[in-house]
Amino acid sequence: MRYVIENYDETERLRLTALADLLDPYTFYILEQIDIQPDWKCLEIGAGLGTVSCWIADRLKATGNMLCTDLQTKFIDEIEHPHLRTEKLDITLSPTYSECFDLAVVRTVHQHLADHHSAARNLSKMVRPGGYLLYIEPDIHPAFSDEHPVWKRVWQAIFQWGESRDIDYFTGRKVPGQLSDIGLDVISARGETALFNGAKDGNSVRTVYRMTLDIVMPDLVRLGYLSKADSEEVYSLLDNPDVWLMSFCFFATLARKPICNDD
Ligand SMILES: C[S@@+](CC[C@H](N)C(=O)[O-])C[C@H]1O[C@@H](n2cnc3c(N)ncnc32)[C@H](O)[C@@H]1O
Numbered sequence: 470m471r472y473v474i475e476n477y478d479e480t481e482r483l484r485l486t487a488l489a490d491l492l493d494p495y496t497f498y499i500l501e502q503i504d505i506q507p508d509w510k511c512l513e514i515g516a517g518l519g520t521v522s523c524w525i526a527d528r529l530k531a532t533g534n535m536l537c538t539d540l541q542t543k544f545i546d547e548i549e550h551p552h553l554r555t556e557k558l559d560i561t562l563s564p565t566y567s568e569c570f571d572l573a574v575v576r577t578v579h580q581h582l583a584d585h586h587s588a589a590r591n592l593s594k595m596v597r598p599g600g601y602l603l604y605i606e607p608d609i610h611p612a613f614s615d616e617h618p619v620w621k622r623v624w625q626a627i628f629q630w631g632e633s634r635d636i637d638y639f640t641g642r643k644v645p646g647q648l649s650d651i652g653l654d655v656i657s658a659r660g661e662t663a664l665f666n667g668a669k670d671g672n673s674v675r676t677v678y679r680m681t682l683d684i685v686m687p688d689l690v691r692l693g694y695l696s697k698a699d700s701e702e703v704y705s706l707l708d709n710p711d712v713w714l715m716s717f718c719f720f721a722t723l724a725r726k727p728i729c730n731d732d
Contacts, residue, residue: 482518482544484680488577489520490673492719495661496521496576496605499721502657503601508532509571512595514560515578519545519553525572526553536570560588566595576605577719580640585647593651598728602653603721608641611662611715619702620714626694627685641720653724660718667709674716679707 500521505511507530513522515538522537522545529535529552537545538558545555558565560575561582573596582588596602612624628638637643645658665674682703689695706712 480680484677485517485544487673487676487680489518491663491677491716492576492605493520493524495719495721496574496603497524499603499605499723500525500574502723503572503603505529505572506533510534510536510569512536512566512570512573513538514558514573514575514592515539515581516545517576519548519555521574521576522553523548523550525574526550560591562591564591564594568594568597570596570600572596572601572603574603574605577607579604579606579644580637581635583635585637585640585643586651589647589653590651593653593726596726598726600726602648602724602726604644604648604724605719605721606640606644607638607717607719608660609638609717610642611718615715617706617712617714619699620706622699623682623689623695623703626689626699629694630685630689630692638717641718644720644722645724648722648724652727654727656723656725658720658722660720662718663716664713665716666711666713667707669708669710675707678714678716679704682707 505525505528509529510533511525516522517539519537522535526535533552535553536556537553538556539545540559542555542557548555573592579585579588592602609624609628613621615621631638641660645655648655663674665672667675686700690697690700706714
């Protein structure tokens with residue numbers, strides 16, 4: 470499985486830290502609606518830095534276990550937690566566990582996968598009947614209706630760039646239907662969109678977008694998806710504390726595997 474970020478270096482650690490700062494409060498708010506039991510077996514796919522896994526592991530006792538996984542385990546292998554272990558796991562491959570997890574979490578991973586249904590099926594097979602699945606995935610639509618034309622243009626360019634790399638920036642809205650298609654019961658599906666400005670200190674949303682643009686901008690300009698003038702203008706917007714921009718919407722879809730699932 471090819472993932473668009475090939476370097477798991479210190480810059481990527483900073484970008485994942487900013488992403489976790491942006492999404493953790495919302496993720497924990499949704500997770501709080503599930504009555505996580507201390508003896509649960511839980512799984513996270515594509516955990517990045519593992520902040521969500523650590524939050525869940527803090528709620529477990531010795532009889533429970535948090536399995537924190539990623540394609541690349543460099544960052545999560547640094548975690549030391551009595552109820553958490555790490556493993557390399559590619560969700561596009563046949564599952565190595567069968568119906569043993571009470572809860573599985575996927576956050577901003579699904580969007581990078583070419584075959585969403587097959588990946589969701591792989592995950593569903595690992596969750597026990599009655600167990601929960603939580604997907605938090607982005608949907609680009611708020612950026613398209615932003616009042617700053619260049620912010621729209623940059624995301625239109627990234628959308629085009631992503632299409633050739635199997636990255637779907639409209640994943641968030643599709644997850645509930647995909648989970649229903651494979652026989653899961655969707656409990657709730659809701660989104661959160663952050664507004665952010667160019668204030669430089671402690672602004673995790675700005676950091677996520679700035680660092681993501683740093684990765685894709687050379688390609689966008691080289692491939693002709695965005696003009697050089699637009700690329701300069703967008704960076705100046707991101708440095709302007711008086712400008713407020715719309716981020717993606719992150720849709721959280723919470724589903725449950727039925728007790729009798731014929732899938
Ligand atoms: C944008 S990061 C999100 C990290 C973390 N879930 C978060 O929200 O903070 C995407 C993560 O998905 C992982 N990933 C990409 N493709 C994957 C796959 N096929 N199976 C498992 N993990 C994958 C990457 O290694 C990366 O850590």
